[in-house]
Amino acid sequence: MSEMAASLPEGQQRFLDRQAERIRRLRETLVEIARVPETVTLEIGCGHGHYLTAYALQHPDKRCIGVDLVTKRILKACQKRDKRNLQNLHFLKAEIREFLKAWPEHLTLERVFILFPDPWPKKRHAKNRILQSSLLDALGQIAKEGTQLHFRTDHPENFAWGMEVIASHADWHIRDDIEWPFENPSFFQDLLGDYQSLTACFSPLETGESESQ
Numbered sequence: 001m002s003e004m005a006a007s008l009p010e011g012q013q014r015f016l017d018r019q020a021e022r023i024r025r026l027r028e029t030l031v032e033i034a035r036v037p038e039t040v041t042l043e044i045g046c047g048h049g050h051y052l053t054a055y056a057l058q059h060p061d062k063r064c065i066g067v068d069l070v071t072k073r074i075l076k077a078c079q080k081r082d083k084r085n086l087q088n089l090h091f092l093k094a095e096i097r098e099f100l101k102a103w104p105e106h107l108t109l110e111r112v113f114i115l116f117p118d119p120w121p122k123k124r125h126a127k128n129r130i131l132q133s134s135l136l137d138a139l140g141q142i143a144k145e146g147t148q149l150h151f152r153t154d155h156p157e158n159f160a161w162g163m164e165v166i167a168s169h170a171d172w173h174i175r176d177d178i179e180w181p182f183e184n185p186s187f188f189q190d191l192l193g194d195y196q197s198l199t200a201c202f203s204p205l206e207t208g209e210s211e212s213q
């Protein structure tokens with residue numbers, strides 16, 4: 001055991017061990033879901049699964065995975081999926097950063113939705129917003145050239161935040177010319193009023209190309 005590991009307080013070590021075990025199990029589940037190389041459509045914070053269920057129904061050739069922190073929401077989402085017998089749809093209870101650490105190498109992110117994320121309206125809570133530069137880094141690790149990210153929120157400040165986070169990231173680029181790929185109200189879209197949407201593309205080459213010109 002390294003000196004560093006030996007010096008960790010017991011509670012912290014227990015937390016890290018549990019986290020490692022959750023990530024190991026998530027990876028096992030992902031490998032069971034798709035044993036061979038595939039591209040994946042991901043919804044982060046899928047809630048009750050309204051949107052992704054409709055998406056998977058319309059796109060039977062797409063492997064769709066929804067992730068949410070809340071067990072009850074995932075159970076409801078799974079009921080929707082089972083009722084329609086959708087073999088291409090999976091819902092997993094996980095924290096998104098742990099989930100991304102579990103992502104096996106043979107899967108590639110094709111498309112990711114973040115719909116009506118918790119707004120964390122106070123400035124001092126902005127660090128809790130789901131869309132952060134570090135999340136874009138982690139998504140970039142599993143993306144390919146052209147992977148699309150779709151972000152929608154009813155909260156103007158959160159929208160401005162999303163625009164800024166993406167605009168200041170080197171590898172993700174906001175694209176006004178790409179249409180929203182599929183319309184079907186999510187649970188929160190139905191509850192809330194106006195909203196704004198943006199799409200960004202993963203293109204690490206774009207930065208390199210423009211720098212070399």
Ligand SMILES: C[S@@+](CC[C@H](N)C(=O)[O-])C[C@H]1O[C@@H](n2cnc3c(N)ncnc32)[C@H](O)[C@@H]1O
Pocket residue numbers: 044045046047048067068069070073094095096097114115116117118130186187188189
């Ligand atoms: C306001 S709800 C929106 C749900 C759904 N996208 C919709 O539009 O109906 C935000 C969801 O994100 C989930 N969530 C928040 N932080 C998360 C995280 N770090 N990892 C996974 N899910 C998260 C919450 O549990 C919640 O279900």
